[in-house]
Amino acid sequence: MESHRPASDNRVGWLCSYTPMEIPLALGLLPTRMSGQGRISGATDPRIYHLLCPYVRSVFKAAAQLRPERVVFARCCDAMVRLHDLWKVCFGGKVHFLDLPKISSPEAVSYFANVLRGWAKELRDGAEPEEEELWDSITEMNRVRAFFRGLFSEVARRALPYSWVRERVRLWLEYPTEGTLKAIEEERQALHFDGKMGKGPGVILSSTMLDQGEIVSLIEEAGLVVVGDDECLGERHFHMDVEEGGDPFEALAHRYLQRWPCPRMKGVGRRLEELERILEERGAAGVVIVYLKFCDQSSFDIPLIQEKFRKKGVPLLLLENDYTSSALGQMRTRLEAFREILHEGF
Amino acid sequence: MRAFEGDGTVDKYKTRLPLQGWSVSLELIMRFIHRYQASVFKKEGSAWSFLFREVSRITVDAFERKAPVVWTTAYVFPMEMIWALGLIPVDFEILAGFLSAAYQTGPMLRASDRFGLPQDTCTVHRIAVGAALSDQLPRPDLIVTTTHYCDGKAKTNEIMAQRYGVEYLLVDMPLEDTEEARAYLKGQLLLVFERLSELAKIPCREELLSEAVASFNDMTRCMRRANDLRKSTPCPFLPNNGGFILNFVGTLLYGSHLAPTLYELLDSQWRKELEERKFPQEKFRILWLMASPTFQATIFEWLEDRGARVVMEELSHCYWGEMDPSRPLDSMVDRMFSNTFMGKAERRARTAVELAKSYRVDCAIHFGHLPCRQANGALKLLRDALEEEGIKLIQLEGDLADPTGWDEVRVRNHLSAHLEMLQGEISGRRAWARGTHRGFENP
Numbered sequence: 001m002e003s004h005r006p007a008s009d010n011r012v013g014w015l016c017s018y019t020p021m022e023i024p025l026a027l028g029l030l031p032t033r034m035s036g037q038g039r040i041s042g043a044t045d046p047r048i049y050h051l052l053c054p055y056v057r058s059v060f061k062a063a064a065q066l067r068p069e070r071v072v073f074a075r076c077c078d079a080m081v082r083l084h085d086l087w088k089v090c091f092g093g094k095v096h097f098l099d100l101p102k103i104s105s106p107e108a109v110s111y112f113a114n115v116l117r118g119w120a121k122e123l124r125d126g127a128e129p130e131e132e133e134l135w136d137s138i139t140e141m142n143r144v145r146a147f148f149r150g151l152f153s154e155v156a157r158r159a160l161p162y163s164w165v166r167e168r169v170r171l172w173l174e175y176p177t178e179g180t181l182k183a184i185e186e187e188r189q190a191l192h193f194d195g196k197m198g199k200g201p202g203v204i205l206s207s208t209m210l211d212q213g214e215i216v217s218l219i220e221e222a223g224l225v226v227v228g229d230d231e232c233l234g235e236r237h238f239h240m241d242v243e244e245g246g247d248p249f250e251a252l253a254h255r256y257l258q259r260w261p262c263p264r265m266k267g268v269g270r271r272l273e274e275l276e277r278i279l280e281e282r283g284a285a286g287v288v289i290v291y292l293k294f295c296d297q298s299s300f301d302i303p304l305i306q307e308k309f310r311k312k313g314v315p316l317l318l319l320e321n322d323y324t325s326s327a328l329g330q331m332r333t334r335l336e337a338f339r340e341i342l343h344e345g346f
Numbered sequence: 347m348r349a350f351e352g353d354g355t356v357d358k359y360k361t362r363l364p365l366q367g368w369s370v371s372l373e374l375i376m377r378f379i380h381r382y383q384a385s386v387f388k389k390e391g392s393a394w395s396f397l398f399r400e401v402s403r404i405t406v407d408a409f410e411r412k413a414p415v416v417w418t419t420a421y422v423f424p425m426e427m428i429w430a431l432g433l434i435p436v437d438f439e440i441l442a443g444f445l446s447a448a449y450q451t452g453p454m455l456r457a458s459d460r461f462g463l464p465q466d467t468c469t470v471h472r473i474a475v476g477a478a479l480s481d482q483l484p485r486p487d488l489i490v491t492t493t494h495y496c497d498g499k500a501k502t503n504e505i506m507a508q509r510y511g512v513e514y515l516l517v518d519m520p521l522e523d524t525e526e527a528r529a530y531l532k533g534q535l536l537l538v539f540e541r542l543s544e545l546a547k548i549p550c551r552e553e554l555l556s557e558a559v560a561s562f563n564d565m566t567r568c569m570r571r572a573n574d575l576r577k578s579t580p581c582p583f584l585p586n587n588g589g590f591i592l593n594f595v596g597t598l599l600y601g602s603h604l605a606p607t608l609y610e611l612l613d614s615q616w617r618k619e620l621e622e623r624k625f626p627q628e629k630f631r632i633l634w635l636m637a638s639p640t641f642q643a644t645i646f647e648w649l650e651d652r653g654a655r656v657v658m659e660e661l662s663h664c665y666w667g668e669m670d671p672s673r674p675l676d677s678m679v680d681r682m683f684s685n686t687f688m689g690k691a692e693r694r695a696r697t698a699v700e701l702a703k704s705y706r707v708d709c710a711i712h713f714g715h716l717p718c719r720q721a722n723g724a725l726k727l728l729r730d731a732l733e734e735e736g737i738k739l740i741q742l743e744g745d746l747a748d749p750t751g752w753d754e755v756r757v758r759n760h761l762s763a764h765l766e767m768l769q770g771e772i773s774g775r776r777a778w779a780r781g782t783h784r785g786f787e788n789p
Contacts, residue, residue, distance in 0.1 A: 049722040051466070075521055078497050082723025085691040089727060099522045102493050102500065108518060111530040115522075264497070266516045268504055294466050296719065300501030303462035304508060320464075 011068035012123070015059060015083075016076040017232040017262065018100050020252045022242070023120050024072075026129055026137035033173040033233075034071070036062040038211030040323040047090055052079040053294045054323030055209040059083065063091055072096040072119070076264050077297050096122055103266050104257040112253035120249075134248040140177065141242070147181055148172075148238040151188070155227060156282045160188070162205070162226035163216045169233055170213075201285040201342035202227040204278055205234070206305065207321070208263065208298045210290055214328060215321065219288060222335035224342070226288075228278040230271070235278075236260045263297040271301065272308050279314065285342045286315040288335075293322040315341055372441060372482040375448050376405040393612035394588060400604050401595055405441070408434045408484035414545045417486040417506065421594065421661075422495055422685070423517070424678040426558035426601030427539050431546035436484055438474035438506070439499070440595055443640040445473055445482075446747040451641075454480065455748065468717040469747045471502040478509050486512050488545055490538055494519040494688045496720045515541060519682060521689035532679050539675070555674035558601040562669055565600065568609030569664050575616045577705055580625040581657040582616035587646045590638040593662035629653030630768060633702050635660045635712040635728065635739075636721045641749040645757055654765060658705040660698060691724030695731035702737045709738040709768055711761075715746040740764045 011032040012024040021031040036058030044050045048060045056079040071093065073084035088095050099115050101108035120129045148169065154160040168184045200223040210216070210231050219226060229235050239260040242251050260274050261267060279287065287309055291298050302318065309316050317338040319331050380402035383395055408415045413434050418425070420437040428435045445451055451469075454476030459465065461479055463472055477483050489512060491503045500516055507514030517534045520527035543550035575582055576589075584592060592612070599605040619625060632649070634656045639645075646656070665686045669677035682688070686697040702710060710732055714722045729739045740761065745751055 047726050049719065049725060051716060052719055052723055078720035079723060081521070081689070082691065082720065085724060085727060089730070097522070099520050099527070101518045101520075103516060103518045107530055107533050111520065111526060114524075114526045263501075266500065266504065266514075266518075268508075291464070294719070296467055296497045296501060296717075299464040299467045300471075300498065300505060302464060304505065306462045318462075 009069045011070065012096075013068040013071040015072075016074040016080060016100075017237050018074050018076060018256055018264075019072055019098065020116060020256055022134065022137040022141045022252060023116060023129075024123060025140065026133040027120070027123050029070070029123065030176075032068055034059050034063070034067075035211045036060075038213075038323065039325070048086060049082070051294055052082065053077075053209075053292050054321070055211070055292060055295075056080060056083045058323055060086065060090075063087070067091060067093070070094040070096065070123075072098060074098040074100045076100060076262075077295070079294075101257065102264060104261075109250065109253045109257055112257060113247065113249040116252055117249045131248055135244065138242045138244065138248060138251065142244075144172070144177060144181065145238040145241055147185075149235075151184075152228070152235050152238070156278075158202070158225060158227065161220060162229070163213065163220055164191075166216055166234070167213060169237075173233070198223065198225060200225045201339065202283060203342075204228045204230065204275065204282070204284045204287045205290065206230040206275060206287060207234075207290040208232050208292050208295055210234075210321070212321065212323070214325075215290055215319075215331065218328065218332050219335055222332065223339045224286075224288070224335065227282040227284050230260075230275050230278070232262060236262060263295075263301045268301050268304050272305065275305065276308070276312075279309075286317065286338065288317045288319065288338070290319045290321050293320050369453060370448060370450060372445060372450070372477060373406075373409050373484075375444060375450070376402045376409070380406050391611070392615055393608055394584060394592060396611050397592055397596055397599075397608055400608075401440070401598055404434060404598065405436065405484065408436050411485075414487040415484055416542065416545070417489045417491075417503070419491045419495075419499055420597035420600065422492045422519075422682075423490060424535070424601070424681070425597070425599075426555050426562055426674065426678070427535075427542055429561075429602040430555050430558040431542050431548055433542060433546055434484075435598055436486065437598055438477070438483060438502070439470050440598060441483060442470045442473040442477065442747060443591075443595070445477060446640040446749070447642070449641065449749070451748055452750075454482070466717060468496070468498045468502075468715070469745050470715075471498045473747055474502060475505055478506055486510055488513050488515070488541070490515040490517070490542070492517040492519045492682075494521075494682075494685065496718065498717075513541070519688065523683045528679050528683070531682065532675055535675050535678055552674055556671040559669045559671040559674045559677060561603055561606060562601050563671070565605035565609055566664060566666070566668070568606050568613055572609055572613040572616060573658070573662065573664060575613065575620065576657050578620065579631075579706075580620075580627045581631065581655055582620055582625050583650075583655055583657075585646065585650070586642070586644075587634065587638045587656060587659075589656065589662055590634060590659040591640070593659065627653070628655035628657070630709065630765065630772075631655060631657045631705065631707045633658050633660070633698070633705060633707040633710040633737075635698060635710055637661075637713050637715040637718065637746040639713070639744065639749070639752065640747050641752070643749075643752060643754070643757075645754060645761070648758055649761070652765060654761075656711075657707060658701055660694075660701065663697065663701060665697065691727040694724055695727045698728055699731050699735050699737075702732060702735065707737065708772065709740055709764070711740045711742060713746070714741060714743045716743055717745075738764070738768065 011030045013032050013034045015034050024031045040054050040058050045061055048057055073080055075081055084097055096119055098119060101112055151165045155162050155165055172180045203224045203226055205226045240255055242255040261271050306316055379398055383399045413432055415436055416428050416433045417436050445454060451473050454473040457476035457479045458472040463475055489503050489507050491499055493500055503514055515538050540550045596608055599608060632654055666681040666684050686693055732739045
């Protein structure tokens with residue numbers, strides 16, 4: 001759990017990228033992403049099923065030591081729903097649940113808007129939040145999204161290393177927005193990455209939860225240059241702004257259900273289109289998929305992604321992430337071999 | 347504890363299957379069952395025989411494309427819609443079970459592996475994908491399923507829709523039962539019904555569903571009667587966990603005129619056999635939670651030999667109330683929200699306790715299909731709820747469809763130890779009751 005946060009009770013722990021941070025921010029609460037330190041070590045906690053995804057298990061394990069008083073779970077996958085059930089029994093506290101639709105029809109948007117309205121009331125102990133406060137936080141989050149989209153666009157033209165941007169995203173998730181964005185901007189202006197990025201083949205990184213900076217480093221150390229990603233806390237997280245005007249809850253629900261989808265949403269076609277778009281726009285030579293072990297949502301998309309890119313003649317590397325360090329050596333070898341394949345133009 | 351290896355016990359339960367070692371197409375299996383079900387099941391006129399005759403006929407009809415074919419998930423989708431419109435339902439999870447029962451999973455799993463589906467996903471879905479890739483399944487005209495129960499089901503259907511190039515409708519089942527959630531679900535069901543009506547080339551009218559709903563109510567009454575018989579001692583049963591299989595495969599008939607007949611047959615068959623005292627007295631009454639192997643696992647014969655009888659399965663529980671034929675869609679919404687497997691685990695745990703009490707079980711066995719995250723993720727809550735009521739939960743882990751990793755000896759040893767302890771507890775309780783215990787005063 002994020003140890004840098006003050007141990008105050010205004011934190012709201014969140015896990016899924018589909019959680020609208022705008023709502024707790026509007027209510028003066030501090031959204032805190034729970035990462036479980038991105039690693040599983042030691043004995044498996046017998047309270048949680050050992051074949052649930054390692055992200056969920058790592059968060060559960062870390063929560064036994066330190067956790068925010070309030071946590072919000074979204075209906076993003078089976079593992080997350082079960083984590084919610086266990087959390088209530090094992091840790092208690094104020095536990096919220098967002099009934100997140102898997103489709104993005106207008107009816108689903110209206111339903112989700114109602115769910116969000118209910119959540120905001122729960123957070124404010126039954127009182128309706130002020131619209132003005134919500135619009136302020138929506139504007140603020142749109143600004144954050146635009147800022148990070150700017151950084152990712154520099155990644156796309158090889159002006160910034162992907163690992164640097166991902167680390168800054170992590171910092172933003174840990175520290176208050178205002179000071180963090182300013183510090184990141186100052187740091188970026190002081191750095192000149194042009195020329196240091198190498199001329200390695202460009203790749204697109206596709207994953208769900210990739211909390212392991214070391215895997216991103218391995219990709220770069222192997223001589224590959226990540227020029228775009230399809231990852232929960234990567235470009236997908238910052239895709240599309242909330243349209244300002246009308247009912248704020250409808251606007252939020254619309255943005256979250258219409259954005260670049262994660263594998264949990266119905267319609268793998270849209271995800272494939274976005275992947276294809278960035279691959280072509282950025283002239284990437286291949287795709288690296290880092291798939292989360294036991295994540296059913298992303299597992300079922302893998303053959304379809306492979307099929308799509310195989311037909312286009314785009315090389316693809318599949319790596320399995322089980323949140324342990326035991327596979328890192330093997331990953332390095334495979335990444336280096338993949339770099340050679342891309343170099344030789346297979 | 348008994349040793350099983352080398353004493354001939356294992357051999358006793360070994361069954362030679364005619365299809366083992368042969369490669370047979372699903373279509374051939376279904377045609378064979380349909381044609382020779384009387385010889386296969388040896389009980390002409392029984393509920394079991396009736397079920398497999400009808401399910402194989404429906405599947406053969408789907409292969410022959412006698413009407414538009416709709417792929418669906420029979421245990422969650424309101425099947426009345428499909429039957430009312432004269433469409434043919436196909437559930438690939440049930441067909442995967444048939445392939446597993448006929449020992450045909452190997453080629454399907456290999457096809458799924460070649461396709462690139464990770465091996466840690468659900469075997470039932472991998473078998474279905476492999477079967478689709480191997481052209482083993484009847485082609486769909488439309489695919490419709492729901493989001494509840496598990497993620498893999500919806501995702502597999504997405505692959506199937508891509509594979510066959512057909513429309514895929516996903517009913518997004520909300521987990522919170524609110525007024526808005528009900529309206530949202532009803533709106534989706536109406537859209538699905540409109541689309542199914544178009545496929546059937548029948549004008550969409552809700553009244554069309556009334557007859558199917560009435561038939562569903564008839565089935566419910568018969569099913570409840572049959573389930574109530576299982577509360578008696580001795581408890582009637584179908585061999586090889588047949589109760590589970592019958593109730594699971596039987597979902598394909600829900601809403602059709604066949605479903606009431608199925609449960610009437612089961613009810614009358616059990617009544618007759620109870621009168622004839624065909625069921626021996628059981629020593630242990632067991633509640634079976636979650637899945638059951640679809641291949642020939644002889645563990646059930648072994649349990650029966652030790653007087654341990656499955657008296658109820660979680661998935662055989664009739665959790666819904668009477669439906670209103672004049673408000674079919676609203677009634678379907680009610681039924682879907684009353685599903686005890688839907689959503690949060692507390693509800694499932696509460697239901698397991700209620701079942702354990704009303705069927706007076708001595709213990710519960712949870713068969714955890716290894717890749718099933720939603721069921722196994724709730725185990726702690728289930729265990730706590732049952733143990734709070736003094737009911738032991740025995741955990742079995744395995745794969746419900748792939749027999750290659752099934753170790754009968756290990757499973758028997760595991761169960762044997764639990765049954766011995768259970769026997770000790772039961773004897774102890776009786777001794778307390780009689781005051782003949784040793785060592786302590788009877789309080």
